Amino acid sequence: MSKQISAELQDALDRAADGGRIEYEEALELYRHAPLHSLGTAADAARRKRYSGVYGENGEIATYIIERNINYTNACVTACKFCAFYAAPKSDKVWSRPLEDILRRCAETVALGGTQIMFQGGHHPDYGVEYYEENFRAIKAEFPQLVIHSLGASEVQHMAKVSGVTIEEAITRLKESGLDSFAGAGAELLPARPRTAIAPLKESGERWLEIMETAHGLGLESTSTMLMGTGETNAERIEHLRMIRDVQDRTGGFRAFIPYTYQPENNHLKGRTQATMFEYLRLIAVARLYLHNVAHIQGSWLTVGKEAGQLSLHYGADDLGSVMLEENVVSSAGAKHRSNRMELIHLIRAAGRVPAQRSTTYNLITVHDDPANDPVDDHVMSHIASTAIEGGTAHPELKLVDVR
Numbered sequence: 044m045s046k047q048i049s050a051e052l053q054d055a056l057d058r059a060a061d062g063g064r065i066e067y068e069e070a071l072e073l074y075r076h077a078p079l080h081s082l083g084t085a086a087d088a089a090r091r092k093r094y095s096g097v098y099g100e101n102g103e104i105a106t107y108i109i110e111r112n113i114n115y116t117n118a119c120v121t122a123c124k125f126c127a128f129y130a131a132p133k134s135d136k137v138w139s140r141p142l143e144d145i146l147r148r149c150a151e152t153v154a155l156g157g158t159q160i161m162f163q164g165g166h167h168p169d170y171g172v173e174y175y176e177e178n179f180r181a182i183k184a185e186f187p188q189l190v191i192h193s194l195g196a197s198e199v200q201h202m203a204k205v206s207g208v209t210i211e212e213a214i215t216r217l218k219e220s221g222l223d224s225f226a227g228a229g230a231e232l233l234p235a236r237p238r239t240a241i242a243p244l245k246e247s248g249e250r251w252l253e254i255m256e257t258a259h260g261l262g263l264e265s266t267s268t269m270l271m272g273t274g275e276t277n278a279e280r281i282e283h284l285r286m287i288r289d290v291q292d293r294t295g296g297f298r299a300f301i302p303y304t305y306q307p308e309n310n311h312l313k314g315r316t317q318a319t320m321f322e323y324l325r326l327i328a329v330a331r332l333y334l335h336n337v338a339h340i341q342g343s344w345l346t347v348g349k350e351a352g353q354l355s356l357h358y359g360a361d362d363l364g365s366v367m368l369e370e371n372v373v374s375s376a377g378a379k380h381r382s383n384r385m386e387l388i389h390l391i392r393a394a395g396r397v398p399a400q401r402s403t404t405y406n407l408i409t410v411h412d413d414p415a416n417d418p419v420d421d422h423v424m425s426h427i428a429s430t431a432i433e434g435g436t437a438h439p440e441l442k443l444v445d446v447r
């Protein structure tokens with residue numbers, strides 16, 4: 044192993060690679076000082092140890108999911124500085140999707156073999172719990188096979204306020220109306236300084252975690268996310284992981300951790316800072332090593348590119364996210380990568396892993412262990428809608444894009 048790190052740090056690396064627990068200071072030191080290759084080797088070992096005999100004999104399977112993000116409105120009172128999607132509620136750029144439009148998108152998702160939808164939108168000033176209940180009940184009535192993996196603590200806080208109910212009541216009613224799990228959106232950066240800098244009107248990071256903890260206690264699991272690259276420090280990145288790990292110690296309700304990178308176009312931050320691919324890979328690796336209590340680490344291709352996505356599978360990630368049949372939020376901020384199911388399968392296989400389609404709960408649906416049996420349906424592609432919604436975006440300079 045490398046001679047460039049201290050014996051103490053090597054010990055932390057070895058302990059984490061073996062599935063053991065490391066502390067915040069060790070994780071930060073590893074993030075800052077461990078050679079990239081050593082980090083990747085240790086994170087890959089930790090992944091293999093966890094998944095050998097579970098995802099293939101030697102943990103060789105890497106997963107993906109087919110899902111659709113459905114954006115129900117761009118109206119938002121929260122005005123996050125990194126966001127290129129929202130419009131002020133009184134703006135003439137505001138739109139909301141009618142229920143029949145949402146149901147049509149669900150039907151297309153089912154037709155293309157999608158198993159999950161992510162209901163995603165702004166904090167509309169009038170949308171309380173009732174709005175989500177109506178939509179989720181209608182979706183489940185027509186498409187009981189679709190998993191609704193959506194929303195996060197920020198939306199819960201907002202809708203509870205609009206409806207004048209407690210967080211517990213809001214979560215319970217969402218669950219009863221069909222929400223299967225929370226997507227964990229809105230985590231952004233949890234530590235106070237960077238969160239206030241980019242999302243001053245959002246609830247605090249502590250409050251975000253408190254609401255997710257309440258959801259876990261009420262039987263709704265979630266994923267967790269992190270937005271990298273808006274000017275946060277190394278220490279703040281690892282602090283974000285620590286805050287998630289502490290809650291996970293108590294609840295076990297975070298199924299996955301999903302970091303993604305800030306996109307620089309059409310938002311108030313104007314791309315003054317951005318995370319590099321190396322920072323992203325280091326974060327993926329340290330997340331695998333430090334978040335020993337979170338089962339799944341998701342690599343991304345949407346914001347960091349396909350090659351970085353492939354590399355993430357060698358830095359601790361066990362999942363490459365989704366064929367996003369529709370995505371409008373980070374695309375509006377400049378994420379230009381597109382893919383499809385056949386390409387995702389190829390990317391995973393070319394990275395030396397066995398691709399498999401998974402469910403929301405990470406059960407394997409189809410293992411693509413024989414290329415001769417690969418699917419050939421080229422309609423299962425990302426972004427079948429648009430990078431900007433026709434006739435109604437906060438950013439008219441964005442044009443409708445159809446990649447078919």
Ligand code: SF4
Binds near residue numbers: 120122166
């Ligand atoms: S990130 Fe979400 S909460 Fe923030 S402005 Fe955009 S839509 Fe609103």
